[in-house]
Amino acid sequence: MPFMVATLAVLAVFFAVDILVIGRRPHVPSTSECLRHIAFFVAMALIFGGLVWWVSGSGPAIEFYSGWLTEYSLSIDNLFVFVIIMGNFAVPKDLQKYVLSIGITIALVLRGIFILAGTALITRFTWVFFIFGGFLLYTAWSMVSGKDKEEEEYRENGLIRALRKVIPITDEYEGERLRVTRNGTRFFTPLLVVFLAIGTTDVMFAFDSIPAIFGLTKDPFIVFTSNVFALLGLQQLYFLLGSLLDKLVYLPYGLAVVLAFIGVKLIMEALHGNTLPFINGGGPLEAVPEVPTWLSLLVIVLAIGIAAVASLLKARGQKGQGLDDVSKSNSR
Template sequence: MLELPAWFEIGSLVVLTLVLIGDLLLVVKRPHVPSFRESTLWVVFYVALALIFALLMFLLGDAEHAGQFIAGWLTEYSLSIDNLFVFVIIMARFAVPKKMQQEVLMVGIILALIFRGIFILLGAQLIENFSWVFYIFGAWLVWTAIQQAFLHREESAEENEGRLIRMLRKRVRISDDYDGIKLRTTVDGTRMFTPIIIVFIAIGTTDLLFALDSIPAIFGITQSAFIVFTANVFALMGLRQLYFLLGGLLERLEYLKYGIAFILAFIGVKLVLHALHVNELPFLNGGEPVEWAPEISTWMSLGVIIASMAVATIASLVKARVDSQRRGATLLDEVPRFTEESRGSEH
């Protein structure tokens, strides 16, 4: 695989930083609830930007670079949508006003970038010095996939947040009402925190949990720290607009978690197979690489990721439509019954 030019990597990081700063300034200067059209245009812009970036990687590097970026970006994008679903739950649970949600989401995205950046640096160092870490990453992803599919990770995350928030309320004075995006306010002459501090803590812990999943997942696709970081940045860019674009649609994507779980399990298996190929553990095959273990290519990974998300999304939308038709049929059945009962009571 050819190396990407240093000027391209440095230039890309500079441009991405400027785009993120511009997005942040837009939120600060013009806080509002974006319309459906505005959200759509922004999401399309960021997706197009990612595809242009992939094309540049193909032209300046090779197809393998481009394939790894697209596979990593789609994996991180799917996990970011899952992250977004938890953001929706947090916003609803703490009754965050609509006009404040853009700022809260931007804080969530910045925290996610910070946590993922830290884990990328740690992960890259671990991989470089300890090849056996692939076994741990693989096992962690398979366990996460099981949690995602069968153990209701959102509910357990809510329980943990609930304990943290109860503990916080006992030790810190928190007002009942928000004061814009301010962390502190004055109520009857007493300085205290606003409920936004609880929202930020809930979102921060959520970001931390998802970073623990997302970084091993993308390291299962590529070991290039540059591709890992840029794929994460592109996955998080436009997430704020996607929140307003999807709206209630997220609740209809019932099978999305199974698609994500399958992707995580697949990448987990891929990591274990890769670990066997670079095996150095003395108690396994005498510390020698396991030659018979199959290698899963980048393009196969890309195909599995796209197919999993497509099947999960289509199945969710079909089920939502069937459920809607059933509810409509049930209501139609109840109307004549109600009419007959009404007539009977008149007589």
């Protein structure tokens, strides 16, 4: 218990400094600033995993590393949509960091609610793993079949469309101000809509990420800390990747492998622990093997690593091909 309390206190300080202090300073961070922040939070995640190993053993530590890598990888994929949202709403460059800080804060609160709900569900109804597993398999199939088009186009959800109809919203930004007065009438600025767009979009992401993390660990403390460490430094990662996001062409395939693996793992756990009519005489399938945590970590590292390396190699090959084409054109 003291370790959990100390961890939550330190994470609260990290989050407050990263999101509420640094994030509120409107500016476009430099590459070196982004690299320093990302390296710091990645190092902190690795150190925290080591502390978990020291306090609770290798099992929980491997669960944390697996969950953190999965959530971090899904967060990178989600940045595609954040780029589209920023572009669609024409958010000024110097305000994007502030917008991301508020959006990530909303995301953490919503994910906390999802984690509490998920913990309550799996504690009382272990058959919910069938639903989680099936949903992850469908998501993985959508990623590789081209049905998941969130990266290519963002559409306002019903909440935002209804909001535009009932409250007056200006067409121009007024710095960090949410409300302005014009000719005696109070208006909201587009920042309100952008905050809601990023926050509600993250709710949809949670439908992927929360079942995935519960497929790796049932410990709500590990689930929550994995999510927090995945969100810390995300705004710096947004600016660092920037135009590089469209070069990570194979990342969705790596994520699809991870989600499909976790989906199968969840279904196997459900088969192992639930009483099923018409199967095995109405009893649980004890013969179904349990997937060890080290295998989950290995699959995640290999899938994401191979996808990232393949994407970079393809981007380098395309760049080299482009230079060759320019050279041939000039020689003519």
